[in-house]
Amino acid sequence: MFIERMSSWTKGTWFHGVKFVQDTKNKGKIAFGIMAALLLVSGTAAGGYVYQSNVNTLYHISLDGKEIGSIENPDAVRKWLGDRLAAEKKKYPDLALGFNKEISITEKQHYNGKGTRQEDVLNKLASAVQVEANAAQLVVDGQVIAYARDQKTINQTLTSLKASYNEKKATQNLTAGAGNVSPEQAKQMESDLSEVSIKENIQIREGKILPEQVLKEPQLMNRMKKGVTIVSKHETVETLAIPYRVNVKPDPTKYRGDDKTIVQGKNGSKQVVYELVKENGKLVQKNAVHQKILQQPVTKVMIRGTKVKPSRGDGQFRMPSAGILSSPFGKRWGRIHAGIDLATPIGTPVYTSDHGRVTFVGIKRGYGKCMIVDHGNGYQSLYGHLDGFVAKKGDIVAKGEVIAKSGNTGRSTGPHLHFEIHKDGEPINPMLFLR
Numbered sequence: 367m368f369i370e371r372m373s374s375w376t377k378g379t380w381f382h383g384v385k386f387v388q389d390t391k392n393k394g395k396i397a398f399g400i401m402a403a404l405l406l407v408s409g410t411a412a413g414g415y416v417y418q419s420n421v422n423t424l425y426h427i428s429l430d431g432k433e434i435g436s437i438e439n440p441d442a443v444r445k446w447l448g449d450r451l452a453a454e455k456k457k458y459p460d461l462a463l464g465f466n467k468e469i470s471i472t473e474k475q476h477y478n479g480k481g482t483r484q485e486d487v488l489n490k491l492a493s494a495v496q497v498e499a500n501a502a503q504l505v506v507d508g509q510v511i512a513y514a515r516d517q518k519t520i521n522q523t524l525t526s527l528k529a530s531y532n533e534k535k536a537t538q539n540l541t542a543g544a545g546n547v548s549p550e551q552a553k554q555m556e557s558d559l560s561e562v563s564i565k566e567n568i569q570i571r572e573g574k575i576l577p578e579q580v581l582k583e584p585q586l587m588n589r590m591k592k593g594v595t596i597v598s599k600h601e602t603v604e605t606l607a608i609p610y611r612v613n614v615k616p617d618p619t620k621y622r623g624d625d626k627t628i629v630q631g632k633n634g635s636k637q638v639v640y641e642l643v644k645e646n647g648k649l650v651q652k653n654a655v656h657q658k659i660l661q662q663p664v665t666k667v668m669i670r671g672t673k674v675k676p677s678r679g680d681g682q683f684r685m686p687s688a689g690i691l692s693s694p695f696g697k698r699w700g701r702i703h704a705g706i707d708l709a710t711p712i713g714t715p716v717y718t719s720d721h722g723r724v725t726f727v728g729i730k731r732g733y734g735k736c737m738i739v740d741h742g743n744g745y746q747s748l749y750g751h752l753d754g755f756v757a758k759k760g761d762i763v764a765k766g767e768v769i770a771k772s773g774n775t776g777r778s779t780g781p782h783l784h785f786e787i788h789k790d791g792e793p794i795n796p797m798l799f800l801r
């Protein structure tokens with residue numbers, strides 16, 4: 367049997383070629399070329415061979431085993447196929463090309479055989495036969511996403527895509543602002559590259575496709591960027607502050623709000639190694655894998671008063687200030703002196719005489735700067751000629767708490783504290799109550 371394959375025209379042997387098959391039933395193992403010559407001679411040499419002169423040869427053209435016609439001379443078909451392949455070859459010189467159908471030309475002897483018109487056969491070829499490339503398919507999770515010239519091209523492109531996501535730790539480290547990294551550590555980090563992998567299941571298969579659909583590297587890279595997820599993992603080191611804690615010690619002997627810091631708090635610092643997981647360069651996970659304490663924080667220690675201030679007086683008044691009694695309660699120069707005067711230098715602390723609430727802070731005619739405390743039990747106390755205020759209106763003040771500084775404001779003949787106690791709105795002699 368004589369078979370000529372088109373495969374000899376191209377690089378590979380994978381594609382459908384063209385077969386030349388001689389009908390072996392009648393003629394045995396005689397080569398096609400010699401046989402044709404013999405027939406030509408026998409058909410024209412002598413008129414006596416009537417039977418032989420009516421025998422003619424037809425070439426049956428089949429596509430994938432299905433006959434599309436028979437013609438007397440197969441040269442036009444051969445030429446059409448040859449030209450077709452050559453034209454594509456010229457356009458795509460680096461692709462392995464072939465036909466999409468198996469084309470066979472079979473020589474047969476006929477008695478008065480009638481062939482198909484050559485033009486019809488060529489038209490049928492033109493509509494059914496295409497040149498295709500044997501390419502490599504990139505299969506992502508079972509889906510073909512691209513065709514490339516060969517497996518090597520796909521592998522190389524995948525490698526360079528992966529390489530583009532390979533980051534050095536040092537780059538990350540700079541952004542973390544880790545100032546405490548020693549040169550040795552920095553060096554170690556720089557040499558530690560990230561681990562890059564592909565999330566999807568990748569396969570590369572052989573496949574046939576029209577030559578124009580075989581992607582060149584830049585297009586292949588773009589297709590991969592859309593269809594493939596590059597997972598990169600790398601480590602980064604960050605220096606973080608450890609906030610100090612506060613230890614509060616309650617002190618029942620001090621009033622609520624009286625806080626005192628005994629030990630100042632100080633933040634510590636730690637170095638944390640994170641594993642960063644990125645997909646196509648976008649951070650999807652950040653896991654702390656290791657940490658080292660650089661400096662322990664110092665706990666702040668403070669004392670906090672817990673004693674609740676009573677807002678109601680107990681009726682036991684104390685002296686509002688140190689000082690010498692300079693003027694008593696009662697008649698004075700024909701007028702009633704509604705309180706007592708205590709001679710004090712300007713700025714002497716003034717204490718509230720009993721528990722209560724500050725109800726007035728301001729200037730009162732004659733009294734100058736003045737403060738009134740309501741003791742919630744029918745008693746009120748008044749402090750006049752003050753130099754300045756310590757408590758504010760509305761404050762709850764405990765007996766003995768500093769509420770003001772004594773002075774010489776208002777109608778005053780010298781620095782002193784003017785002090786009154788009222789019972790149900792009427793001034794009474796403080797000296798009757800003071801302890």
Ligand SMILES: [Zn+2]
Binds near residue numbers: 783784
């Ligand atoms: Zn007075």
